[in-house]
Amino acid sequence: MHFGLNEEQQLLQETVQGFVAGECPPPRLRELFDAGTGHDPGLWKGLAEMGIPGLAIDEAHGGAGMQLLELAIVFEELGAGCLPGPLFGHALAGLAIQLAGSDAQRERWLPGIASGETLATVAFADGADGWDPEQWSLGLDGGSLRGQKQHVPHGGHAEFCVVGVAGGGFAVVETQADGVRCEDENGIDRGRPLATLHFDGAAAEILEGDAGAAARVRDAAAVLLAAEAFGAAWRLVTMTTEYAKTREQFGTPIAQFQGVKHQLADMATQVEASRALYWYAAHAWDELPAESAHAAALAKSHITDRAIEVARASVELHGGLGFTWECDVQLWFKRVLFDRAWGGTPEQHRRRIAELGAW
Amino acid sequence: MNLTYGPEYEAFRAELQEFLRGWPLQGDEAKLPRNEQERLFRKRGIEAGYVYRSIPAEYGGAGRQSDPLYDRIIQEEYARTGAPGNRLNQGPGLLVPTLLDFGTEEQKRRFIPPTLAGEMQWCQGYSEPGSGSDLASLQTSARLDGDHWVINGQKIWTSNAREAHYMFGLFRTEPDAGKHAGISYLLVPMDAEGIDVRPLKQMTGSEEFNEVFFNDVHTPADHILGKRGEGWTISRATLRHERNLIGNPALMRQQFEMMLAIARRTERGGRPAIEEPGIRDRIAEVEGFVRCVETTNLRMLSAESRGEAMQVMLPMMMIKLYSTQVMERVASLAYDLLGGDGLLAPIVENDSIYDGSGTLRGGVHNFLYSMGPSIAGGASNIQRNIIGERGLGLPRDLRPSGG
C-alpha cells in the first residue's frame, strides 16, 4: 500500500516547481498578466523541453506515457506559480484524442501535441453552463460545424481545437480554417485567456473512438482544475503567512495577534486537508474506474470552494493593499475563479455527486 | 500510488471477517447482559490476535509485530460490523501506550493486563477548575510522606470517574520548581479514603464527567510514572495519543452513513428529504469534508507504515481540529434533517438507527455530543495556536505567565 507520491513524482514536482520559480517569478508573472496575452513562447518552449505537453500521452506517439496523477502534480505547480500559458486546453486536447481518436487520428495529431510544436485546445461550453457532454448541442451538418462554443481556453493561440458536439462526441477543427472565427472574451484570468469560437460551416473531423471518452475528459478536466486550485490555495496560504510575519501594526507583526494567527491556521488546515483529495481523484481516474467520476466531482467542488475562501481571506489579511491591482494576491484570486467556474460550478458537480451516489 | 493492501493483507481481512461473523453472539450467549457479551467477544478477539494486537503478550495483548496496515484493517472491519474491539477509552487508549513508553516493568505487569481485559477502568485527572487550556498552572498537590503521596485539591471534567478504579493524573509535587517542572504523573486508586466524586450533568443529559475532590488522599510512593517533575513531558505523550483517537475515519464514515439514513427516512411533503436538491447539495458538500478526513488519514497511514512520518507532520498537527469540525458539520446536517423532531430531547441510552430499533432522535444526541471533542483534549483555539506557531512558524502568543 502506498498513498503518496513516489520518488519520480516528487522529482517531477520539484523540477516543475524550480522551473516556475526560475522562469516566471512574480515580477515576470506580473508583466505577462498586464500584457494580457496569456502566452509566452519562451515559457512554453521551456515546458516542452521538460516533456510537459506530452506527459500523459503514449510513448508510441512521442509522449512520456505517464498518467493523470503526474499531470495533476504539474497542475498543482501551475496553480502555485499562477503560470500563464496554454497547457490546460492543450493537455485536455491530447487526452481527448488519445481516448477518442482512431489509430490514424492519433498518429496524425498526437506527436505534434506531445512535442508542444502544435498548440491545441478544447471547446466544451455550449452557452454559459453547458459543460457536460449530455448538454452539448453543437450540430454537425454534413461534416461541418455550425454554431458556437464559449470559454475556449487560449482559443486565440491554438492551431486546432477538439470540439464537443451533440451526442457527446468530439470533432477536431483547425482554428485557421474557413468558417471559423475567434472572438476574444476578455477572460478574468489574464494568464489564461478565453475565446468564443464561431463556426459557420467549418470543416470538422469526427473522432471515431469510444463514446465514453467525453465523460472521461470532463472528469480529467475537473481533476486538473482541482489540483491547480489546490496549488493556488496553498500558495495563497504561504504568501499570506509571510506577509503576516512582516507587516507590523501596534508595534508587532500582525501574525502575533491571535485573530490573525487563527485565521491563518484555519486557512492552512482547510487547504492541507484537501491535498489527499486531489491525489485520490487523480489516482482514481488512472486506476479505479468505478470511483473516478465521483472522486473528480468531489475534488473539483470541494477544493475550489476552499480555494475561494482562502483567496478572500488572503485579500482581507493584506488589508487595503490586498484590494489593489498592484497586490499579487489578485493574480491567484483570478486563477482560482477560473478553476472554480470552468467545467461547471461546485453546485453542478455536487448534483452529479448526488446522482452518482444514487441518493 | 497503490491502494491495494497486497495478498497477505487481503487474506488477513478475509480471516478477520470470518471471525467477526461471531458478532452479535448467538444462542445462550446472546442472553447475557450487554457488557458481558462485549467482554466475552473482546477476550476472543485478543486470543485470536485482533484486539490489542501489538501489545506484548506478557501484558495481555496479542504480542504480534506492530503493523499500521493490519491495525487499519482491524479498525475498518470492527467499525463495519459494530463489534466490540479495541475499546478506545482512557485506559487502553491513553494510559496503556503511556505505560508502555514510560512505566517500570513492575508497573506494566501490574496495570496493563487488567486494563486491557476491562477489569481495571481508568479516568484521566488533568483539568482543574482554574487550569484547563493552561494546564501547567494546575494546583492539586501531592506531598511525599514516607512511602505515600498525600494529595489535596480538586480535578474537574473527569470523564467516567465514577466507574474508574484508578486515576492517572497530574499533580504538583515540587512546589518550588517552575510551572512545568513541578508536576508529576501519578496513579491513584479511586477507592482511597478522602476521594469524593460528584457527577456533573452534561448538556446531552448524560453524566459522564465529574468533579473529583482530594482530601489527604494516599497513593503509594511507587505509583509515579517516570521521575518527579517529569509529569508534564509524559502528559504531552498521552495527549498525542488522545488526538490520534479523535480523528478516526471509520467513525466519521459511520456518522455520515447515519446522516444519509436520516435523510432517507425523513419525509418532506410526502417525499424523502434526500430527494430535495438543496439537501442533496448539502450532503455532497459534507461528503467532500468526510473524504478529506478519509484520504488524509490514508496518507498518514501510508507514510507511517513506510517510516516517513516526517512527511506528514502538518496533517498530523491539523487532524484533530479538522476532524472535529467535520464531525460538527455532519451532525449539524443530521440535525436539520430531523426538522421538527429536532425539538425533542435526545434519547440518551442506546439510541441507534443502524439496527432499525432506534429512533431518529439519536441524531439529536449526536448533534449535542459532537461539541465534546472540539473542547476535550485541547480546545480548538489551542489547536490553532499549535498549527500557527509550530506548523506555520508564526510568532508565539503574548503569554503573561510565561507559559
Ligand SMILES: Cc1cc2nc3c(=O)[nH]c(=O)nc-3n(C[C@H](O)[C@H](O)[C@H](O)COP(=O)(O)OP(=O)(O)OC[C@H]3O[C@@H](n4cnc5c(N)ncnc54)[C@H](O)[C@@H]3O)c2cc1C
Ligand atoms: C467531553 C469532555 C470530556 C473531558 N474529559 C476530561 C477528562 O477525562 N479528564 C480531564 O482532565 N479533562 C477532561 N476534559 C476537560 C478538557 O480537557 C478541558 O475542558 C479543555 O482542556 C479546556 O479547558 P477549560 O474547560 O478549562 O476551558 P478554558 O481553558 O477556560 O478555555 C475556554 C475557551 O478559551 C479558549 N482559550 C483558552 N486559552 C486560550 C489561548 N491561550 N488562546 C486562545 N484561546 C484560548 C479555549 O479555546 C476555549 O474555547 C473534558 C472535556 C470535555 C468537553
